[in-house]
Amino acid sequence: DAGITQSPRYKITETGRQVTLMCHQTWSHSYMFWYRQDLGHGLRLIYYSAAADITDKGEVPDGYVVSRSKTENFPLTLESATRSQTSVYFCASRPRGGDTQYFGPGTRLTVL
Amino acid sequence: GENVEQHPSTLSVQEGDSAVIKCTYSDSASNYFPWYKQELGKRPQLIIDIRSNVGEKKDQRIAVTLNKTAKHFSLHITETQPEDSAVYFCGINTGTASKLTFGTGTRLQVTL
Numbered sequence: 001d002a003g004i005t006q007s008p009r010y011k012i013t014e015t016g017r018q019v020t021l022m023c024h025q026t027w028s029h030s031y032m033f034w035y036r037q038d039l040g041h042g043l044r045l046i047y048y049s050a051a052a053d054i055t056d057k058g059e060v061p062d063g064y065v066v067s068r069s070k071t072e073n074f075p076l077t078l079e080s081a082t083r084s085q086t087s088v089y090f091c092a093s094r095p096r097g098g099d100t101q102y103f104g105p106g107t108r109l110t111v112l
Numbered sequence: 113g114e115n116v117e118q119h120p121s122t123l124s125v126q127e128g129d130s131a132v133i134k135c136t137y138s139d140s141a142s143n144y145f146p147w148y149k150q151e152l153g154k155r156p157q158l159i160i161d162i163r164s165n166v167g168e169k170k171d172q173r174i175a176v177t178l179n180k181t182a183k184h185f186s187l188h189i190t191e192t193q194p195e196d197s198a199v200y201f202c203g204i205n206t207g208t209a210s211k212l213t214f215g216t217g218t219r220l221q222v223t224l
Binding site for chain 1: 118144146148154155156157158161201205209210211212213214215216217
C-alpha cells in the first residue's frame with residue numbers, strides 16, 4: 001500500500017480556483033486511474049492512463065484535466081473548481097497484464 | 113455505458129450470521145469481477161476476485177459466486193465478525209484498458 005501515495009490528503013479551496021491533486025506510485029505500474037467517491041454514487045472513473053503520455057476520459061471527465069509525463073506520476077487538475085467537485089478523490093494503479101487495481105489513500109477536497 | 117447494480121445498499125447482521133451482497137451487470141464482455149472492502153476513512157482494498165472461467169472462489173470466510181449466463185455475482189461472508197463492518201463494492205472490468213466500473217456499495221454492519 002505504501003507504493004501509491006496522494007497529496008494533499010485534505011484540501012479546502014474556493015469556487016473558481018485551480019487545484020491540482022497529486023498521485024505517485026513506485027511500482028512502475030503502466031495503468032493509473034482517478035476516481036471520485038460520492039455518497040450514493042460509489043466510485044466513478046474520471047480519467048485513466050495506459051502509459052506515459054497516454055490518457056483517456058472515464059465516466060465523469062468534465063471539469064478535470066490530467067497529464068502523465070512520467071510513469072510514476074498522474075496529477076489531476078481542477079481548472080476552475082466548483083462546489084459540485086467537493087468529493088473524495090482516489091488514485092489507483094495496476095500493472096500491464098494484471099487486473100487488480102491498488103488504491104491510494106485518497107484526497108478529501110472541499111470547494112467552498 | 114456499462115452498468116453495475118448492487119444490492120442491498122445497507123445490510124445489518126448479527127455477529128456469527130452470514131451476509132450476502134449481490135451485483136448484476138449488463139456487459140457480457142466483462143470477465144473480471146473484484147470485490148473491495150472500504151473501512152471508514154480508508155482506501156478501498158481488494159478482498160477477493162473471480163474470473164469468468166470460474167464459478168466460485170473461496171478464501172476462508174469469504175466467497176464469491178458468479179453466474180455468467182444470468183450476469184450476476186455475489187459476495188458471501190460467513191461467521192461475520194465486528195471487523196467485517198465496512199462498505200463493500202463490487203466491480204466489473206470493461207473496455208480495452210480493463211477499466212473497472214463499480215457498484216454503488218453496500219454498507220455492512222455487524223452487530224454484537
